[in-house]
Amino acid sequence: MNCNKLIEEFSELIKNKKCNPYEGELKVGVDLGTANIVLSVVDSNNRPIAGAMYPSSVVKDGIVVDYIGATRVVRDLKDQVEAIIGVPLTKAATAIPPGITEGNTKVIANVVESADLEVINVIDEPTAASCVLGIRDGAVVDVGGGTTGISIIKDGKVVFTADEPTGGTHMTLVLAGFMKKSFEEAEEMKKDKSLERDVFTIVKPVVEKMASIVSKYIQGYDVDAIYVVGGACCFNEFERIFKKETKVDTIKPIEPLLVTPLGIAMNCSV
Ligand SMILES: Nc1ncnc2c1ncn2[C@@H]1O[C@H](COP(=O)(O)OP(=O)(O)OP(=O)(O)O)[C@@H](O)[C@H]1O
Ligand SMILES: [Mg+2]
Structure with a gap:
């Protein structure tokens, strides 16, 4: 995937608490x-900076x-990053899962504003992810901690979204x-990577259930590829199970946890 280099670079910057040289205005x-x-x-x-x-x-x-x-x-995160880059950050974009109410969206924006970042854009998470993935068509499935967001994208536009109460937390409970x-x-x-094989055997039914939910949602849409992002799809076998269950090509970028966050920054413009 083209985006993997970008995501890896971003991951290294976070791990090493470093910044890249930059051109033009910074987007947060x-x-x-x-x-x-x-x-x-x-x-x-x-x-990524x-x-x-x-x-x-x-x-x-x-x-x-x-x-x-x-x-x-x-x-705290803003202070940390400002210390690394050496300039103040003043504006930001933030994101919401598909389908949340206007009131809750406001609260999210208020949190960001309380950290002295003027919110100039609020986008939905799958759109953010699709910017990083560089796709105009397909289904984006964001398997986070508490929820799994499913979005279908056609010609660069989100044409369907759903949010299901399953994700990494559910796997942990099982x-x-x-x-x-x-x-x-x-x-x-x-x-723990060293326990992955044993752990996956136990959480596999959760992944199969997620895939069957996605299967139902994408029926009726012409979906050629499913892109899985979010921390809970980190397991090596995750995309294989998804493909088996949905019969649709399933693609996972490197470091799926960082895709949506990186895409949010890319959308920090009016
Ligand atoms: N290496 C890993 N293997 C398996 N699961 C992981 C791994 N790393 C993170 N996770 C799981 O991914 C989930 C967090 O993913 P992510 O950061 O995408 O969620 P979030 O954006 O905080 O949640 P949400 O989108 O539901 O609000 C957690 O359940 C976590 O346990
Ligand atoms: Mg998320």
């Missing part, structure tokens, strides 16, 4: 996710459940039940 994106809050910066050519992320428990499925906490995290462990222990296990 804030992704308030259920599992992670990510602040991304790209330049006027949409090249810097970023920071923080594991979150202040947002649930696009709803801010801890306003003060969320604001604090965004402020694992915790099976292993008789706490949620926190199961979450650790789930992300």
Whole structure:
């Protein structure tokens, strides 16, 4: 995939707390996710410049459940990235899962504004992801912590969206039940690469169910490819199960967790 280099570069910048040289104005994106809050910066050519992320428990499925906490995290990420780049960030774009209410959208924008970032654009998450993927057609499936967003894109426009209450949290719950462990222990296990084969056997039914849900939604649309993004599709076998269940080519970019956050920054313009 063409976008993989870009995503990898962004990931390295976050890991090493570094920034790239940039051209033109900086564009900022804030992704308030259920599992992670990510602040991304790209330049006027949409090249990744810097970023920071923080594991979150202040947002649930696009709803801010801890306003003060969320604001604090965004402020902190902004401080971190400003220290790396050496210039103040003043404007940002943010994103919402498809289908959330206007009131909840406002709360999300307010969190970002409380961190002294003027919100100049609010886009939906699948559109953000599709900008990074560089696609004009296909289905984008964002398997996050709390929800799975399904969007169908035709000629560069979102023509259908749905949001289902399943995702990585659901996988962790299944694992915790099976292993008789706490949620926190199961979450650790789930992300441990050395245990991946055993873990995947247990969470596979959740992935099959997700794929069957996606299958139903894309019926009636001419979908040639499914692009999976979001942290919960990190498993190696994820796209194979999806393809088997949906009979549609399933493509996963490198570091699926960072696709939507990077796309939000790319949309920081009016
Ligand atoms: N290496 C990994 N293997 C398996 N699951 C992972 C891995 N890394 C992250 N996850 C899972 O991905 C989920 C978080 O993904 P992501 O950051 O895309 O969600 P989010 O945007 O915060 O949530 P949402 O979009 O639902 O609001 C969590 O459930 C987390 O456990
Ligand atoms: Mg998300």
